[in-house]
Amino acid sequence: MTPVLDGLIEDITDGRQTSDPSAREVRVDNPATGRPLISLAADDVAAALRAADQASAVAEAWAATSARERSGILMRTFTTMIERRELLADLISAENGKSHADALGEVDYAAEYFRWYAEEAVRIRGEVFDSPNGANRVLVTHEPVGLCLLITPWNFPAAMATRKIGPAIAAGCTAILKPASETPLTALAIADILRESGLPDGVLNVVVTDTAGKVVRALLDDGRVRMLSFTGSTEVGRILLAQASETVIKTAMELGGNAPFLVLDDADVDAALDGALIAKMRNGGQACTAANRFYVADSRHDEFVEGLVERMGAITVGDPAESSTQCGPLINAEAVRKAQELVDDALSRGARLALGGETPDGPGSFYPPTVLVDVPADARILHEEVFGPVAPVVRFTSDDEALAAANDTVHGLVSYLYTGDLARGLRLSARLEAGMVALNRGLVSDPAAPFGGVKQSGLGREGSHEGLHEYLETKYVATTW
Structure with missing residues (x-):
């Protein structure tokens, strides 16, 4: 690795490394060499629930921010990602193993989700119309769904994160992002750029864990998570759907393909x-x-x-x-x-x-x-x-x-x-x-097209305007004004 890449990894993992030999760790390896890049302290259930505390504490204020403010944060993040595309591609290649050309393509693709949802954030519209019987008027608005749990895989560590983070932020939601343990560094780098671009503390919280099943189950059972977006295997998706059903959590699933x-x-x-x-x-x-x-x-x-x-x-x-x-x-x-x-x-x-x-x-x-x-x-x-x-x-x-x-x-x-x-x-x-x-x-x-499958390849869509509505709830107000 280059000294610049070493410096980036040190910056984004500041406070996440541990010198305690008895502590649980998430070791990130370079697939090309088999050698470790870095070991991070593993977040446990308590840490995940603290992330939920932080997200909940700022949820009301964040939902009240203007669409233009949320749009500006996303657009600045897009610009910074493109400016740093070479360094981010090096990071993806180091922890994921994809060629530099593939990694550059992923950075560009991932950043586009922030630009797209920066543009979509200011176009969340409702409607007003008279009811057919003339008894009242129908007022329809769209509100943030609430705290979102975003679970992403290792194969596209940047793009799978941004196409969930982008619409969540655009909609006015707070979120907990749990990246794959094989590739958490890219997620941490993107979260760092978002903070640099003006995202308030607590709006996005990254949980890096080696006990994903326990952590996710605890968050789904906690009662504050209102939306689960998962990209991964159909087998794991079935398990998460069953768990989410127990507390009736809204779900979006992008699962396996053939x-x-x-x-x-x-x-x-x-x-x-x-x-x-x-x-x-x-x-x-x-x-x-x-x-x-x-x-x-x-x-x-x-x-x-x-x-x-x-x-x-x-x-x-x-x-x-x-x-x-x-x-x-x-x-x-x-x-x-x-x-x-x-x-x-x-x-x-x-x-x-x-x-x-x-x-x-x-x-x-x-x-x-x-x-x-x-x-x-x-x-x-x-x-x-x-x-x-x-x-x-x-x-x-x-x-x-x-x-x-x-x-x-x-x-x-x-x-x-x-x-x-x-x-x-x-x-x-x-x-x-x-x-x-x-x-x-x-x-x-x-990013402008609805991404998703039928049958056991998933539920819902990511990207396009449809992806934004996964993070919104529809409210109807009956009035006689």
Whole structure:
């Protein structure tokens, strides 16, 4: 690491380090080297409840601030993040492992949520109208939902935080942010910039813990949390939904995905390959939106596979500290083990290896770009998120066959579809069971667009004006003036 990055880590963790050898710690490792970056004192249930105290103490005053004031804080935070994008990208690469180019892209994307919600904060509008029977007038307003618990994953430590923090602040809510224990430093850096930009103490509180289950349960049971926003696995989401139901907490859930990537017989194969690399290899495949299953028309299959092997085989895998690196490590050794397990399962069922497929020796949590062909329908990799740089390819002979395979999952976050016929693409998009469809594109994420899935991929939407309403309650006043 550079002295500047060392200095940033020291600044944002000031007061969170401990010299007590008996204290519980959260150790943050560099996935590229396996060596620790820093150890932080782990927040326990008592610390989390103190954060709730702080958020509750300022909640009324913060809700009463003008929309323009909240907007200004968010816009200043956006500007500062862009000014420091290189340093923030270095921090993301160090604790998350993604390449510097990917990390820069994440910083830009993450900052955009602050700019978007700075603009949306001043557009929270209600309505007034006469009731149909003429007996009264209906006055509708939107108010902050209250204290929000925001839980974010490790794969996009900046963007997953800002797309929750942004609308919460814009709406006038206070919040507790619990980042993943693997990547808490980026969250602390963003919170520091928000304070620098004028966010009052207590409005946003970051809890770093190694006992997430206990801490989250205590906060949900406390009675003051009124909204839970979670991004993570479907399995954990089910548990949190059950817990939140006990105190009837409003929830927004962005859960797992199993994204199909369809290449029809009339597709531009070169364009599909360009999109495939974005959809598959962004963050090394460690994204809920990552293309997980490739279904290619029989007439285009060999051409597509040949191009995919050539392009994925040319990707430089290595330490993000090296400027030539295009794909960094996976988050940890367990992620590598899971990727290898899914590859081995597919091979044992008759799939063939066209590229990669073997865990390399040496330090760091690396896994090579891998392409599997002739993957049978019962292979686990077609039904589970691989969360790594592995692309299983399956042939199909008709649109109905491709759609049936694409929709054969409990998930429904995003689908990718390539065709040369726009009308055909729109017809098939309507039949794909997904909250988002990338039609002739390899990327769907946009702060101005509603992000979210159907089926067991989640509830609610993030981004767009819809994401702001997740943090608002609607109030109706009947009056006869």
